[in-house]
Amino acid sequence: MKLEYHNIKDEGRFIVTSFQCGPSLQLLQEKELYKIIWCTTGETQLTVDGYEVTLKENQVLFCTPVNVVDVPTDNFGLIAFVFNREFYCIQHNDSEVSCMGMLFYGSSNAPIANLSERHVKSFNAMLTLFQEEFETKDHIQGEMLRTLLKRMLITATRLIKNDNYTEELTVKQVDLIRKYNILVEQHFKEKHQVADYAEMLFKSPKTLSNFFKKHDAKSPLKIINERITAEAKRLLLYSDKSAEEIAYDLGYNEPSHFSKFFKKQTGTSPLTFRKS
Template sequence: MKLDHHNIKAGGRFIVTSFQCGTSLQLLQEKGLYKIIWCTEGEERLIIDGYEVVLKNNQVLFCIPENRIVFPEHTKTLIAFIFNREFYCIQHNDAEVSCMGLLFYGSSTAPVIELNEKDQRSFNAMLVLFQEELATKDHIQGEMLRTLLKRMLITSTRLIKLQTNQANLSVKQVELIRKFNILVEQYFKEKHQVVDYADLLFKSPKTLSNFFKKHSANSPLKIINERIAAEAKRLLLYSDKSVEEISYELGYNEPSHFSKFFKTQVGVSPMLFRKQE
């Protein structure tokens, strides 16, 4: 299955696929695509940015365009909803369900939600609606698809808030977590310290650290370090840049400092990591 909506004038694309054909698999290599990947039964082993993710029955994975994804060519249990910025992100959407919302603000690890029986029925119903709409060719098809996609993202956002213990947080508290992660995504190549982000959020470093300690599994510094390490791994795996060039790109004036940081985070030196892969 590969159902495709493409607005040539606006450049918007939306695809629903089960990866049963070569053209679907090529989508994983294209730039600028957001991906929602749903494992409908059993489990699938995916490689995302060099690390293995086991996606189990009725788990849903959310990937930003920067994520590099590899999985078996003959999968029969994955369904993906794929779209580009022109299709959805340039629209006016509430912060939580935008392309910089809780599902897509960028992370060292792609978020995963789990669907219970009720959620499964909801996702199956949305899949049927997507299929029916993609079979209807008219000038308002794109708007209907965006409405359905927003419904899916709202449902998924509610689930990730529940499953990451954010459901009881106030809107203001959730927004602080979201804004912090967005800022890390924007500035991790140049700002490496908690104080840098605390200043941008008009908070003290201690206040920010205490808030994350209370409400998040990861500390602010861990989030920053993991984001830098994730980008370093992507560059080592998928670019021809030298370790020295990568260190400068990630804001390290001394390659030795970058190598020390990388080994602390990953367990091996950058050169050994590249050779192992």
């Protein structure tokens, strides 16, 4: 199965595929595409940014355009929803959906939602509606597909919140964690200190650190460091840039400082990581 919508005017693209053909697998190698991968049966070993991820039955993986995803050719039971910014802008619609910082951010740990029996029925119903809309070629087809995608994102965001945060957290508190992740995603290349983000959130660094610790979330500094490390690994694995060029890209004026940071985070130097 490969169902595709393409608006020539604005270059919006949206594809639903089961990966049972070569061109579908190539989609994951294209840049600028958001990827939602649903394992409908069994389990499959995927590779995200060079690391293995086991996607089990009724789990859904969310990857940004910067996440590099590889799916085995002998996969079965996977369904992907792939789209670009022109089709559905995550940041533009975030005030309505609240998925940025929950579902889509460039962390090394791509979020996974666990579908309950009720939500499996909901996702199957949405898949049927998607298929029907792809068959309806009219001037509102794109808008109908966007509406269905928005519904899927809202459902998944609720699931991620329930999986990762206790009921003790208020909406305001969850929103603080979400906004912090968004800011790190937007500024990690030039801002490496918790104080930089605390200032943007009108909090003190200590207040942020204590809040994350109280609610058993990753520390603010760890979120920054993991995001920088994830980007460094991606560039080392999938680009021809030198370690020195990568250091400058990530905001390090001295390549030696970047090498020291990378070795502290991974246990190995950038060059050794690339060779291995």
